Amino acid sequence: MPGATVVAGGYMAEADLKSLPLDALHRRLGARMVGFAGYAMPIQFEGIIAEHVWTRESAGLFDVSHMGQLLVEGDGAGAWLETLAPGDFLALQPHRTRYSLLLTDDGGIIDDLMVTNTGKSYYMVVNGATKAGDIAHMQARLPAGITLTHMEDHALLALQGPQAVTVMGRLALAPAEADQPGFADLKFMAGARFLWNSITLGITRSGYTGEDGYEISVPAASAEALAEALLAHAEVKSIGLGARDSLRLEAGLPLYGHDIDTSVTPIEADLAYAISKRRKTEGGFPGTSLILDQLLNGAPRKRVGLSVEGRLPAREGATVWAGGRQVGVVTSGGFAPSLNVPIAMAMVETAHAGDGTALEIDVRGKRIGARVVPMPFKQKNYVREGTKA
Amino acid sequence: MSRLYTQDHEWIDVDGDTATVGITDYAQGQLGDVVFVELPEAGRAVTKGGEAAVVESVKAASDVYAPVSGTVTEANPALTDDPALVNTAPETEGWFFKLTLADASELDGLLDKAAYDAFVAGL
Numbered sequence: 415m416p417g418a419t420v421v422a423g424g425y426m427a428e429a430d431l432k433s434l435p436l437d438a439l440h441r442r443l444g445a446r447m448v449g450f451a452g453y454a455m456p457i458q459f460e461g462i463i464a465e466h467v468w469t470r471e472s473a474g475l476f477d478v479s480h481m482g483q484l485l486v487e488g489d490g491a492g493a494w495l496e497t498l499a500p501g502d503f504l505a506l507q508p509h510r511t512r513y514s515l516l517l518t519d520d521g522g523i524i525d526d527l528m529v530t531n532t533g534k535s536y537y538m539v540v541n542g543a544t545k546a547g548d549i550a551h552m553q554a555r556l557p558a559g560i561t562l563t564h565m566e567d568h569a570l571l572a573l574q575g576p577q578a579v580t581v582m583g584r585l586a587l588a589p590a591e592a593d594q595p596g597f598a599d600l601k602f603m604a605g606a607r608f609l610w611n612s613i614t615l616g617i618t619r620s621g622y623t624g625e626d627g628y629e630i631s632v633p634a635a636s637a638e639a640l641a642e643a644l645l646a647h648a649e650v651k652s653i654g655l656g657a658r659d660s661l662r663l664e665a666g667l668p669l670y671g672h673d674i675d676t677s678v679t680p681i682e683a684d685l686a687y688a689i690s691k692r693r694k695t696e697g698g699f700p701g702t703s704l705i706l707d708q709l710l711n712g713a714p715r716k717r718v719g720l721s722v723e724g725r726l727p728a729r730e731g732a733t734v735w736a737g738g739r740q741v742g743v744v745t746s747g748g749f750a751p752s753l754n755v756p757i758a759m760a761m762v763e764t765a766h767a768g769d770g771t772a773l774e775i776d777v778r779g780k781r782i783g784a785r786v787v788p789m790p791f792k793q794k795n796y797v798r799e800g801t802k803a
Numbered sequence: 804m805s806r807l808y809t810q811d812h813e814w815i816d817v818d819g820d821t822a823t824v825g826i827t828d829y830a831q832g833q834l835g836d837v838v839f840v841e842l843p844e845a846g847r848a849v850t851k852g853g854e855a856a857v858v859e860s861v862k863a864a865s866d867v868y869a870p871v872s873g874t875v876t877e878a879n880p881a882l883t884d885d886p887a888l889v890n891t892a893p894e895t896e897g898w899f900f901k902l903t904l905a906d907a908s909e910l911d912g913l914l915d916k917a918a919y920d921a922f923v924a925g926l
Contacts, residue, residue, distance in 0.1 A: 462861040463836040656835065656862050725839045725886075727859050749838040749861045756838075778841075778857070 434479040435569040435637040443652050450655060451542030453480045458654040465657035466751040469623055470792075473575035474653035475644050482545025483568050483631055484552075487535040488560035495536060498552065500680065500699040501529060502690030508533035509595055511603040511618045515680055515688050516540075516548060521701025521708075522676035523683060524551060526668065528629075530605040530618055533594070537605070537616060539570065539629065541670045568616075569637035574627030574661075576795060577649040582617075582628055584647065590614055602626070602796040610640065623658065624665025624794040663757060664750050666719055666789025672730055673717055673745040673759050681708035682761065684717045715742065716767040719791060720758040720775070722747070723783035727756040728775040734760050735774045735781070741766045744775060750791060757791050758784070807870070807910060808919035814894060815870040817910060825898040826858065826867060826889065829923050834860040837889040842878035843900055849873060851909050856899050858889060871909040873902035 431454040440447065445456030456477065459465060468474055486495060492503040501514040508531050516524040525544040530537045540548045545564075552562050573582060587597045590607035597608060597617075605618030616631035632640050644650050659669065668674045674683045679701065686709060693699060697706060722728050727749050734742035742762030750757045758775070766773060771786040806816050812830035816823045831837065839859040849855045849869035856867040878900045881888055888897040904910075914922060 457862075458835055461836050466861075660861055726841065727839060727864070729864060749859070751836075751861065 434477065435634040436477045436479065436571075436641055439638050439641055440477065440652070445652070445654060448655070451480045453542065455480060456652070456654040458656045459652050462654070462656035462660060463751045465651065465653040466660050468651050469575045469625060469653055469657060469661055470752050471576070472651070473573055473577040473581055473627070473647075473649045474623070474657065475641060475650050476572040476574060476653050476658055477569070477641070478542075478572050478629070478658075479569040479634075479637070480542030481570055482538075482540040482542065482548065483565040483570060484538040484540060484545075484549070485535050485563040485565060486538065486552075486560065487563070490557070491536055491560050492531075494555075494557060494560055495529065496693070496698060498555065498700065499527075499529075500689040500693045500705070502692045503529065503531070503536065505690070505692065506531045509604055509606045511605050511620055512690075513603075513688055515685065516551065517680070517700040517705075518676055519700045521679045521704040523670075523674045523678055523680065523685075524548065524676060526670055526674065526685075526688075528618065528620060530616075532605075532607070532616075533591075537631075543671055565631070567634050568631050569634050571630045571632060571637065571641060571644070572621050572623075572627060573630065573644060573650065574621045574623040574625045574653075575649075576626060578625070578627040579797070581644060581647045581649050585610055585643070587615070587617070600628075601799045604799075613640075615640070619797070622665075622667055623661040624667070624790055624792060624796075625661070626795055626797045657751075659746075660748060660751055663746055663748060663759070664752055664790065664792035665794055666759075666791060668717065668759070669746055673761075678717075678761070679705055679708060679713060681705060681713040682715050682717065712764055714764060715761050716764050717745065717759060717761055718767050718786045719789040720744070720747075720760050720773065720784040721787045721791075722756040722758055722775065723785075725756065726777055726780070726782055728758045728777050728782060728784070732758075733776045734762055734766075734784070735776060736766050736771075741773065752792050759789075762786075805915075807913035807915060808922075809868070809870045809913060810922060811868050813867060813870050815910075815913065817904070817907075820904045820907065821876065821901060822871065822873070822904055823898050823901050824855070824867075824870060826893055827919070827923075828893050831890050831893040831897075834858060834865060834889075836861050837886045840882045840886050840889060840899065842882065843875045845875055845877055847875045848905075849875060849902065859886075867899060869902070870913060871902075872905040874905070875900050875902050877901045 587608035594606040621627040732744040747758030841857040855869040
């Protein structure tokens with residue numbers, strides 16, 4: 415039964431897994447390791463609910479070193495990125511970060527990613543399971559004069575939660591360059607390089623939990639020292655992938671390979687905000703005609719949040735019904751520790767996607783009542799530009 | 804009364820021709836935080852090795868199998884209000900259901916505590 419659990423949760427078997435720079439630290443801290451995106455990763459330390467709640471109330475340290483860190487450099491790098499993704503990279507100011515989407519020619523989502531203008535290059539974080547495909551996709555379209563570097567010698571940590579800002583503030587981070595913002599000036603979706611014990615860290619104020627926090631790119635050789643330095647603060651605990659998933663689900667954030675994939679357009683995914691205003695007018699990104707048509711006239715289906723009646727969680731793959739007709743499928747679902755109820759995301763026909771629509775989910779032959787609700791399920795706590803730090 | 808175990812990590816306490824079934828401490832540790840348990844209704848016939856209950860953790864749903872064949876007489880009502888009992892008291896108050904044995908000879912293939920502990924140690 416426990417072995418089956420691991421499979422049902424979408425994780426891989428233990429064989430042939432690569433290990434990441436914090437592997438030994440995780441094992442010392444008692445992590446349960448599972449295969450994820452080809453790597454041995456911690457799914458939990460003390461337990462998913464406790465870790466989830468800790469992140470919402472204090473600060474959680476996540477190892478996301480399986481994700482791909484890429485650098486795009488060269489004249490015209492921003493214009494080239496605009497041929498791959500619908501962001502306004504030409505207007506993305508130095509030290510600002512944007513959520514974007516790599517798209518197929520017919521408007522499907524190859525991956526979702528974060529792009530930061532470092533001032534000299536574009537730094538991108540892509541999903542672990544898709545990074546090899548992303549790199550191949552970009553290499554095949556790389557023009558002369560632009561280079562794509564996979565920063566395989568760097569680990570990526572995320573410190574997330576309301577106390578993250580306090581803990582990071584104690585690290586005495588010095589700006590790595592004179593013309594960049596100081597650490598205290600970093601607001602949500604901003605990033606820069608800082609020196610910590612003469613080690614260069616690439617830090618963005620971002621994350622995927624719905625909380626304030628940071629993602630920190632660190633040379634692999636210094637990753638464990640940085641993790642230990644963060645964990646030395648009473649506010650910080652190690653958090654596994656299990657809580658990362660429940661946190662992002664509550665925050666209404668899609669998970670690649672589950673809620674979005676190449677068969678889903680940005681409009682169907684309810685990610686129109688990733689299409690910058692100028693690009694909505696000018697187009698020029700893959701799948702422009704379909705995506706702009708859907709933006710104007712609607713898409714046949716839409717990613718929605720569902721509140722689920724009762725206590726029985728509805729999981730990925732469960733079918734969604736309006737009376738006797740199937741109108742969708744659950745793409746992510748589970749128990750929401752901060753809300754103490756089951757919640758789900760589903761892809762449903764647009765006619766049944768309006769807020770408040772009553773639907774049913776088939777869970778093992780049982781019909782469970784559900785209702786379309788706005789996301790996020792749990793209010794996000796970002797510290798945006800113009801708000802007090 | 805004696806307690807026996809399966810390689811699927813269920814335990815069964817046998818008392819004459821009735822028995823109580825639950826999952827082991829090892830199993831609850833592997834599952835993590837239990838948030839819902841779907842229990843069989845009284846009167847339902849279960850088959851040795853067949854699905855008898857479903858335990859839902861934060862991450863996933865897992866089947867719980869009947870260690871022996873029989874007829875369910877009672878499901879643990881405490882698990883409806885407090886499914887986390889499976890985590891905190893898996894081998895006592897966190898029991899799943901009681902049944903009447905259909906064939907006591909089916910107990911013969913089950914593990915005793917020493918054999919189960921050795922089995923878990925080898926996982």
